[in-house]
Amino acid sequence: MNKELILERKKLLDKLGGIPEPVIENKEWLYLLEEETRNSILIEGYFIDQEELEQILAGNKPISKSQEEAIKYFKTAKFIYGLAYENYKSDEFLFGIPLIRQINKELGFDGEFRKEKIKIAGTKFEPPENYIEEWVRVYIDYVYSLNNDFFNNLSVSHAFFEEIHPFKDGNGRTGRILLNYILISNGYPLVIIKGTDKSKQIYYKGLEEIDNQLSNLFTEYKNIPPDKHKVLERLKETKANTLKKLILEALRESLDRLIIAKYEEKGEKLEPVGKLLKDLGYSPESTRQLIKRGKIIAVKIKKTWYSTKNLVKRFLK
Template structure:
């Protein structure tokens, strides 16, 4: 189940009010966790005072909060204008703001020109020279990676590579995490919080980076003039699965926090359990697994009523979704006639097509030999399009219906989509998915 895309379809980042106190508290959490990873303790009291405008706390806390607030709000503005702005000057300025008025202010904003070791990173030796060129290479790789991978796969590689370069003498972790969120927001995703308050969370983060460092370290044995494609091939000698899953988990949580900002009506886990005829523990598990949009408030989970169906996590939710929502996943032919969803996979689409009247199939003879299909369960069109007969005829009000799995080109589908009486339903194939509008469906 894709847990990211439905959330991204809901989130309207351009409408986020950056003066909203809830948004500021998300940055507060980011500040607290990120600084703790660096061994800097920021208490709830400190951060609440900073949000209220009281600046009597340590420079590190104030600097991180104000830097994150500035660059995250700027990134949202760039997203509104469909712009992407990532330069060496951006990285240096973020670092400069983080170290402002600190003991390391003299080195703020300047790339190092010396050897440096990374704490808790036994698999990597950062480059000693040409740091400016390595950062340029990283910026080029950012664009390439965002185009090639899904968002959490891309960000795992981007973040690991940046931390491996370790472009500054101090503050690389803080800078890297703010830069990561800056990129996410420019691409329309929420800023995430890498957990760091607990020792177990910090160890998980270090371990995830360590696994990817193996490939990043191989990159540094070459030169910074290699193409993004060459860099990517070398980087992937490392294992990014751990960091991908960590970022994916934190991204889901961030989405839910953003989505819940605008919501007023919620179910408790107890209330939703009764509605869906489930155990309360099952609802809590669904939340932890990301199968429900929810936020935690005063130690209790709250699920926005508006979105209990959007991730299709239960039979009851599915039945309610069919009545109220615009799409669904289903293998039931009856459901197929009400809603449609399509997945586009590069040059072809795998569709399940429910044809409401068997007689109409005769009109599809230009690309479908129905008699051959019924006889052999599958046939081909122009040797490229495979059509598979899935269900037998049903003895009910849809008795003339058939459910077919048809692989056709987007061009061919455009020609026939409004001509025949069918609806498109389920599709789950591979990991790379691109969503599109199909007929009555609207995603």
């Protein structure tokens, strides 16, 4: 998936009215938020299926630890993404330490920057031991400069936040909500980083790829505050191939779902992509390749890909 296909989809969605307001009355937005909730807490080891999540959201009575974590994540993300949507509508971007701390608090943690050394489980990377707030301020400045090579720098910013690991707990969930806050503020839908074993391995590989490029960054400033300008230059030189690819693919799925919903609202009928392309002379193998490469806007329902006739024709021109 390349960024040109994402930008083309974004342009089409903007013509159709842009991303919808993040309210639970919008079924597509609710679906994305529920799926993000389930997958984000799954990355942290909490499993909850779709039916169970819908039940506890309706009754709002969490019982198990996984249900409790799901409720906190859903409510936090819903509120924060509402703020991001207002950024998008007003063409402003509000981003700073109060927002970051509040997200961590809403998720059930203390929202205070740690004052002790911490180890990230499963990694060799060592987060900074000192000057945590100063490092977070560098992260904030970097986020404000994402426009150049947006998707690469967005991916680097996410990894950089996780490397700082500013809180004693909840850094993964806080970081993923921040990632989507930035996307929504820029008129993109939220992305779902899946919590399946395979996707999680790719996600961690993407973070590790960036960790390796920044491996000596924190030791260089172990006993002195970070030099903001030097660190920002280092971040801008960092490449995020694996993580960027994962985010772009997730973004493609969310964009396609919202675009297809807009076409359905216009009265267009969803049909299997295989049938639509067969009518245009494409073989099943060609159809699979077109979907895989993102040349077709489509949504997967159970095991079948669906689109509309006009959408298929539009992207095959």
